[in-house]
Amino acid sequence: MQPCSREMQSLNSLFNSSSSSEIPIPQLQNHSQIQINNNNDAFHNDDFLKQMLSNLPPSSPWTLDPNNPKPLWDPNSDENVTFPNYEEQHNNLSSKFRNHQITDKSAAALMLLMPTAADSGLLHMPADFDSSQNDVVNASSLLQAGDGSVQALFNGFSGSLHGVAANQTHHFQPPQGQSFGGGSVSATNQAPASGAPAQPRQKVRARRGQATDPHSIAERLRRERIAERMKALQELVPNANKTDKASMLDEIIDYVKFLQVQVKVLSMSRLGGAAAVAPLVADMSSEGVSDCVQTNGSGGVHPRNPKTASSSNESLTMTEHQVAKLMEEDMGSAMQYLQGKGLCLMPISLATAISTATCHTRNPLINAANNNVNNGNGNHVVASNGDGPSSPGMSVNSIVKDANSASKS
């Protein structure tokens, strides 16, 4: 049984590398020890799957002959994992195996069972599997062994991992089961002759963290290079404590947009006398800009307020565009338009003075122009009171709105 345990170890290392989960490997260990006892070759990690495949057509150890005294899946094994639910599924599986006639249909049913067993939340693996992990799944799904039952077993086994990996996103449980059903059926229907080209492909993918292919080596190097540069970027960009690549990219995009907006605004502010006009951003699109402008303009002190921002984003951008258009023609008409909306333009120094002088209330209405003005220039509008959650931009704008209404009355 020596090679089998080594093979199981390799399987263990394959699927348990970064976590401390308990896959039902012990069951498999029982199972394979019973079945694969004629394989005396030395197992290497990378040849594990290949060896298992090569054994199947000639000797077909997976066929269940009635003379086999030991059942395939031993429900009463001592090495059972400590998941109570699994007993039921387990019994189901063992009963199905004892049928000794695993047709394609029951194989499909088996596989659909496996994902559901995984989906019941038993197997907890971290979500950030390496892509080679799923390559193993790919490999096993492409199996072209002659025996349909073997294929079903492999598909089911990899299907459980597949379900685990998908479990973390909680999105793909229904389609995953179906896709796997489709995959296995199509796999069983194909000729066993294509097993040979499948084998060298698995040889590449079975290994984790060790590349045998120059292409995968190059890709790995490239990935590492990108990762270290992203780390360097993390220090540059504020709010960059995200570990996720996608959210990190999000932060970077927002920061670049914000800086570009600042440059534009500053270049406009140089015109027409600095004291008179605080400029607007004329041609930046989307709420992403105003979003990051709002958050970053407060010096990164306050957390993002997506709800309030998104609710007024449409009006923000609309107002911005309108005012920019008007500003190009005539300053007076722009001011009139703003006043019609109950807004006004003011230089930042004045706004700061107002905000620090009076206490601010949490007014959900946002003064669009002033918000951009205040934050776009990048000056830090510091809130004097210790009112944490409210962003100073908003508070300033509410004050301005109140001041406007007061002056009108």
Next chain:
Amino acid sequence: MRNLSSLKKEFLRKWIKGLRKYNSQKKNMNLLERKKAIKLSADLAMASTKDKTTLWRKALFANTSTKIDDEQDMSTTSSTPQKKVIRKNSTNSYPLRKRITGRRKILRRNHTKERVEASFIAMRLVKKRTRKLKSLLPGGKFMDDSCLVDETLDYIESLKAQVEVMRCLVTSSELFINQP
């Protein structure tokens, strides 16, 4: 960080030079023209700082040169050396593009099935964002992933320097105007 202050000084110097040239040519410019002039000269100044080898700088040069040609504002000597730079470097982008497409073919071979996998979705998210970043960066369309991250790093630094210089200029000019 790399020497930010020297970057700022260099940027300021070149920008003021560009602004002076603009000022000498057209005396009465309206709001839009002035904004364009400032932005252009700032772009040029930023693009010519430090080493001129990064991709976004070359792209920035190309963009500003087309803008300049359209307006035919700057007929001074400062634009011509940049035009020469652009023509010399225009051939560099083509082999870069070839390399990108070759790499894409290799990548596609590994992902034949299972479009619904979680990792595939994550990859799609990342790809969407890299596309957005590429659209943001000048000349970003021709960059591959590792190059993109490098360029973004450089671009963010230069933008930061530019913003700080401009802000200092604005506040100092405010003070200057408000004084008398």
